[in-house]
Amino acid sequence: MANERANIEEIRGFYARLMVEASRSSDPRLERAFEVVPREAFFPPGPWKVMINLRYFDTPGADPVYLYHNVLVALDADKGINNGEPSLHATWLGAVAPQRGEAVTHIGAGTGYYSAILSMLVLPTGTVTAFEIDKSLAEKARLNLEPFEGVSVINADATQKRLPKSDVIYVNAGVAAPPIDWLRALKPGGRMISPWRPSEEVALTLLVRADSGGFSAKPLMPAWFIPCVGASREVAASRVPANFDEARTIRSIWRKADRFPDQSAIAIYPDVWFSSEPTTPTAIESGK
DSSP: OTTOOOOHHHHHHHHHHHHHHHHTOOOHHHHHHHHHSOGGGGSOSSOOEEEETTEEEEOSSSOGGGGSSSOEEEEEGGGTEEEOOHHHHHHHHHHHOOOTTOEEEEESOTTSHHHHHHHHHHTTTOEEEEEOSSHHHHHHHHHHTTTSTTEEEEOSOTTTSOOOOEEEEEEOSBBSSOOHHHHHHEEEEEEEEEEEOSSSSOOEEEEEEEETTEEEEEEEEEOOOOBOTTSSTTSOOSBOOSSHHHHTTOOEEEETTTOOOOTTEEEEOSSEEEESSOSOHHHHHHTO
Protein backbone atom coordinates (compact mmCIF):
# COMPACT_ATOMS: atom_id res chain seq x y z
CA MET A 1 0.00 0.00 0.00
CA ALA A 2 1.12 3.56 -0.73
CA ASN A 3 0.93 4.63 2.90
CA GLU A 4 2.78 1.61 4.29
CA ARG A 5 5.89 2.58 6.24
CA ALA A 6 9.30 1.34 5.11
CA ASN A 7 10.97 -1.23 7.32
CA ILE A 8 13.89 -0.25 9.53
CA GLU A 9 16.46 -1.77 7.15
CA GLU A 10 15.20 0.43 4.30
CA ILE A 11 15.21 3.46 6.58
CA ARG A 12 18.81 2.77 7.66
CA GLY A 13 19.80 2.30 4.02
CA PHE A 14 18.35 5.68 3.01
CA TYR A 15 19.97 7.35 6.03
CA ALA A 16 23.32 5.81 5.02
CA ARG A 17 22.99 7.13 1.46
CA LEU A 18 22.35 10.62 2.80
CA MET A 19 25.36 10.38 5.10
CA VAL A 20 27.74 9.28 2.37
CA GLU A 21 26.52 12.18 0.23
CA ALA A 22 27.25 14.54 3.13
CA SER A 23 30.70 13.00 3.49
CA ARG A 24 31.73 13.79 -0.11
CA SER A 25 33.60 10.48 0.05
CA SER A 26 33.77 7.92 -2.74
CA ASP A 27 34.56 5.12 -0.28
CA PRO A 28 31.66 2.62 -0.40
CA ARG A 29 32.65 1.30 3.03
CA LEU A 30 31.44 4.52 4.63
CA GLU A 31 27.89 4.06 3.40
CA ARG A 32 27.97 0.45 4.53
CA ALA A 33 29.18 1.43 8.02
CA PHE A 34 26.33 3.89 8.52
CA GLU A 35 23.89 1.29 7.23
CA VAL A 36 24.88 -1.67 9.40
CA VAL A 37 25.60 0.06 12.74
CA PRO A 38 22.20 0.47 14.45
CA ARG A 39 22.07 3.89 16.10
CA GLU A 40 19.34 2.78 18.51
CA ALA A 41 21.69 0.17 20.02
CA PHE A 42 23.72 3.00 21.59
CA PHE A 43 20.85 4.52 23.60
CA PRO A 44 18.49 3.29 26.29
CA PRO A 45 14.97 2.44 25.10
CA GLY A 46 13.02 5.46 23.79
CA PRO A 47 11.41 7.91 23.72
CA TRP A 48 14.54 10.00 23.27
CA LYS A 49 15.45 13.68 23.41
CA VAL A 50 16.68 15.07 20.11
CA MET A 51 18.16 18.52 19.61
CA ILE A 52 17.51 21.06 16.87
CA ASN A 53 18.67 24.71 17.10
CA LEU A 54 19.90 24.15 20.67
CA ARG A 55 16.47 22.94 21.84
CA TYR A 56 15.55 19.43 22.95
CA PHE A 57 12.39 17.76 21.69
CA ASP A 58 10.96 14.46 22.95
CA THR A 59 10.34 11.91 20.21
CA PRO A 60 6.67 10.84 20.05
CA GLY A 61 7.58 7.25 20.85
CA ALA A 62 10.26 4.58 20.96
CA ASP A 63 10.28 3.76 17.25
CA PRO A 64 13.95 3.79 16.05
CA VAL A 65 12.86 5.67 12.92
CA TYR A 66 13.09 8.88 14.96
CA LEU A 67 16.85 8.39 15.28
CA TYR A 68 17.56 8.20 11.55
CA HIS A 69 17.44 11.93 10.99
CA ASN A 70 20.23 14.50 11.07
CA VAL A 71 19.69 15.27 14.76
CA LEU A 72 21.72 15.20 17.94
CA VAL A 73 20.40 12.72 20.51
CA ALA A 74 20.85 13.38 24.22
CA LEU A 75 23.19 11.11 26.16
CA ASP A 76 22.98 13.34 29.24
CA ALA A 77 20.67 16.28 28.61
CA ASP A 78 21.46 17.90 31.98
CA LYS A 79 25.15 18.14 31.03
CA GLY A 80 24.46 18.94 27.37
CA ILE A 81 26.21 15.75 26.22
CA ASN A 82 24.82 14.42 22.95
CA ASN A 83 25.45 11.82 20.31
CA GLY A 84 26.68 14.12 17.55
CA GLU A 85 25.03 15.24 14.34
CA PRO A 86 25.41 12.41 11.79
CA SER A 87 26.08 14.59 8.74
CA LEU A 88 28.90 16.42 10.53
CA HIS A 89 30.50 13.12 11.51
CA ALA A 90 30.04 11.79 7.99
CA THR A 91 31.89 14.85 6.69
CA TRP A 92 34.66 14.35 9.25
CA LEU A 93 34.98 10.66 8.40
CA GLY A 94 35.21 11.52 4.72
CA ALA A 95 37.94 14.07 5.47
CA VAL A 96 40.06 11.93 7.81
CA ALA A 97 39.50 8.79 5.67
CA PRO A 98 40.23 5.84 8.02
CA GLN A 99 41.66 2.92 6.06
CA ARG A 100 41.73 -0.86 6.53
CA GLY A 101 44.27 -1.92 9.13
CA GLU A 102 44.79 1.53 10.66
CA ALA A 103 44.96 2.34 14.35
CA VAL A 104 42.37 4.89 15.48
CA THR A 105 42.15 6.74 18.78
CA HIS A 106 38.71 8.15 19.51
CA ILE A 107 38.64 10.84 22.20
CA GLY A 108 35.20 11.57 23.65
CA ALA A 109 33.54 8.31 22.64
CA GLY A 110 30.26 8.85 24.51
CA THR A 111 28.30 5.59 24.33
CA GLY A 112 30.28 4.37 21.34
CA TYR A 113 28.19 4.95 18.20
CA TYR A 114 30.92 6.68 16.17
CA SER A 115 33.56 4.36 17.68
CA ALA A 116 31.58 1.50 16.13
CA ILE A 117 31.50 3.20 12.73
CA LEU A 118 35.24 3.87 12.96
CA SER A 119 35.83 0.20 13.76
CA MET A 120 33.91 -0.85 10.64
CA LEU A 121 36.17 1.34 8.51
CA VAL A 122 39.44 -0.20 9.77
CA LEU A 123 38.40 -3.86 9.55
CA PRO A 124 39.70 -6.51 9.39
CA THR A 125 43.00 -5.81 11.17
CA GLY A 126 42.60 -2.24 12.43
CA THR A 127 41.98 -1.13 16.00
CA VAL A 128 39.98 1.57 17.77
CA THR A 129 41.00 2.81 21.22
CA ALA A 130 38.07 4.80 22.60
CA PHE A 131 38.62 7.23 25.47
CA GLU A 132 35.66 8.46 27.52
CA ILE A 133 36.16 10.53 30.67
CA ASP A 134 32.64 10.03 32.06
CA LYS A 135 32.51 6.73 33.95
CA SER A 136 28.84 6.02 33.26
CA LEU A 137 29.17 6.70 29.54
CA ALA A 138 32.36 4.62 29.34
CA GLU A 139 30.62 1.65 30.96
CA LYS A 140 27.75 1.92 28.47
CA ALA A 141 30.20 2.24 25.56
CA ARG A 142 32.05 -0.87 26.69
CA LEU A 143 28.83 -2.90 26.66
CA ASN A 144 27.60 -1.40 23.38
CA LEU A 145 30.89 -2.10 21.61
CA GLU A 146 31.26 -5.74 22.65
CA PRO A 147 30.00 -6.98 19.25
CA PHE A 148 32.60 -4.92 17.36
CA GLU A 149 36.08 -6.27 16.63
CA GLY A 150 39.29 -4.55 17.65
CA VAL A 151 37.69 -1.94 19.92
CA SER A 152 38.80 -1.15 23.46
CA VAL A 153 37.27 1.46 25.78
CA ILE A 154 39.33 3.38 28.34
CA ASN A 155 37.62 5.39 31.09
CA ALA A 156 40.22 8.15 31.48
CA ASP A 157 41.14 11.75 30.75
CA ALA A 158 42.86 11.48 27.37
CA THR A 159 44.87 14.64 28.06
CA GLN A 160 46.57 12.86 30.98
CA LYS A 161 47.19 9.46 29.38
CA ARG A 162 49.77 8.47 26.77
CA LEU A 163 47.90 7.74 23.58
CA PRO A 164 48.77 4.70 21.47
CA LYS A 165 50.53 5.34 18.18
CA SER A 166 47.72 6.30 15.82
CA ASP A 167 47.01 6.69 12.14
CA VAL A 168 43.87 8.63 13.06
CA ILE A 169 42.98 10.63 16.17
CA TYR A 170 39.28 11.52 16.19
CA VAL A 171 38.43 14.12 18.83
CA ASN A 172 34.83 14.78 19.87
CA ALA A 173 35.32 17.64 22.33
CA GLY A 174 36.35 21.25 21.83
CA VAL A 175 40.13 21.74 22.06
CA ALA A 176 42.00 25.02 22.47
CA ALA A 177 45.41 23.43 21.92
CA PRO A 178 46.23 19.76 21.33
CA PRO A 179 48.41 18.24 24.05
CA ILE A 180 51.97 17.56 22.91
CA ASP A 181 51.39 13.83 23.47
CA TRP A 182 48.56 13.80 20.93
CA LEU A 183 50.89 15.18 18.28
CA ARG A 184 53.60 12.69 19.26
CA ALA A 185 51.08 9.86 18.95
CA LEU A 186 50.46 10.55 15.25
CA LYS A 187 52.33 8.18 12.98
CA PRO A 188 53.98 9.67 9.86
CA GLY A 189 51.08 10.62 7.60
CA GLY A 190 48.69 10.31 10.53
CA ARG A 191 45.62 12.55 10.69
CA MET A 192 43.90 14.22 13.62
CA ILE A 193 40.48 15.84 13.30
CA SER A 194 39.04 17.93 16.12
CA PRO A 195 36.95 20.99 16.93
CA TRP A 196 39.31 23.92 17.56
CA ARG A 197 37.92 26.26 20.23
CA PRO A 198 40.42 29.11 20.63
CA SER A 199 37.65 31.33 22.06
CA GLU A 200 33.94 31.31 22.87
CA GLU A 201 33.27 32.96 19.51
CA VAL A 202 35.30 30.62 17.31
CA ALA A 203 34.69 26.88 16.85
CA LEU A 204 36.28 25.41 13.75
CA THR A 205 37.04 21.88 12.57
CA LEU A 206 40.77 21.34 12.00
CA LEU A 207 42.27 18.48 10.02
CA VAL A 208 45.90 18.05 11.10
CA ARG A 209 48.41 15.81 9.33
CA ALA A 210 51.84 14.66 10.53
CA ASP A 211 54.05 15.56 7.57
CA SER A 212 57.82 15.31 7.22
CA GLY A 213 58.10 19.07 7.73
CA GLY A 214 55.83 19.28 10.77
CA PHE A 215 52.08 19.30 11.31
CA SER A 216 50.02 20.74 8.48
CA ALA A 217 46.54 22.03 9.32
CA LYS A 218 43.46 22.53 7.18
CA PRO A 219 40.39 24.38 8.48
CA LEU A 220 37.05 22.83 7.56
CA MET A 221 33.51 23.67 8.71
CA PRO A 222 32.37 25.23 12.02
CA ALA A 223 31.93 22.64 14.79
CA TRP A 224 30.51 23.37 18.23
CA PHE A 225 31.29 20.70 20.84
CA ILE A 226 31.40 20.77 24.63
CA PRO A 227 34.91 21.67 25.91
CA CYS A 228 37.55 18.96 26.23
CA VAL A 229 38.53 18.66 29.88
CA GLY A 230 42.26 19.38 30.20
CA ALA A 231 42.70 20.88 26.74
CA SER A 232 40.30 23.81 26.56
CA ARG A 233 39.66 26.43 29.26
CA GLU A 234 42.63 25.17 31.26
CA VAL A 235 45.10 26.13 28.52
CA ALA A 236 46.25 29.75 28.77
CA ALA A 237 46.83 31.54 25.47
CA SER A 238 49.00 34.58 24.85
CA ARG A 239 47.35 35.07 21.47
CA VAL A 240 44.12 33.83 19.87
CA PRO A 241 42.53 34.66 16.51
CA ALA A 242 40.25 37.66 16.58
CA ASN A 243 37.48 36.01 14.57
CA PHE A 244 36.52 33.15 12.25
CA ASP A 245 38.19 34.78 9.25
CA GLU A 246 41.57 34.92 10.97
CA ALA A 247 41.13 31.40 12.39
CA ARG A 248 40.56 30.09 8.86
CA THR A 249 44.05 31.24 7.84
CA ILE A 250 45.70 28.44 9.86
CA ARG A 251 48.02 26.23 7.81
CA SER A 252 50.27 24.54 10.37
CA ILE A 253 50.75 23.69 14.05
CA TRP A 254 54.17 23.81 15.69
CA ARG A 255 55.63 22.59 18.93
CA LYS A 256 57.56 25.43 20.54
CA ALA A 257 60.43 22.99 21.08
CA ASP A 258 60.69 22.67 17.28
CA ARG A 259 60.08 26.27 16.22
CA PHE A 260 59.47 29.44 18.19
CA PRO A 261 56.42 31.60 17.32
CA ASP A 262 57.04 34.26 14.67
CA GLN A 263 55.02 36.89 12.83
CA SER A 264 52.87 34.19 11.22
CA ALA A 265 51.40 33.13 14.58
CA ILE A 266 47.62 33.38 14.87
CA ALA A 267 47.35 31.51 18.20
CA ILE A 268 50.02 30.88 20.85
CA TYR A 269 49.79 28.45 23.79
CA PRO A 270 52.37 27.28 26.36
CA ASP A 271 53.57 24.28 24.31
CA VAL A 272 52.25 24.77 20.77
CA TRP A 273 51.34 27.54 18.38
CA PHE A 274 49.29 27.90 15.21
CA SER A 275 50.70 29.51 12.07
CA SER A 276 49.23 30.96 8.90
CA GLU A 277 52.25 29.61 7.00
CA PRO A 278 52.57 26.04 5.65
CA THR A 279 55.07 23.50 6.88
CA THR A 280 57.24 23.52 3.76
CA PRO A 281 60.96 24.17 4.39
CA THR A 282 60.99 26.82 1.66
CA ALA A 283 58.35 28.87 3.40
CA ILE A 284 60.09 28.54 6.76
CA GLU A 285 63.57 29.43 5.49
CA SER A 286 62.35 32.42 3.49
CA GLY A 287 60.31 33.78 6.38
CA LYS A 288 57.20 34.11 4.22
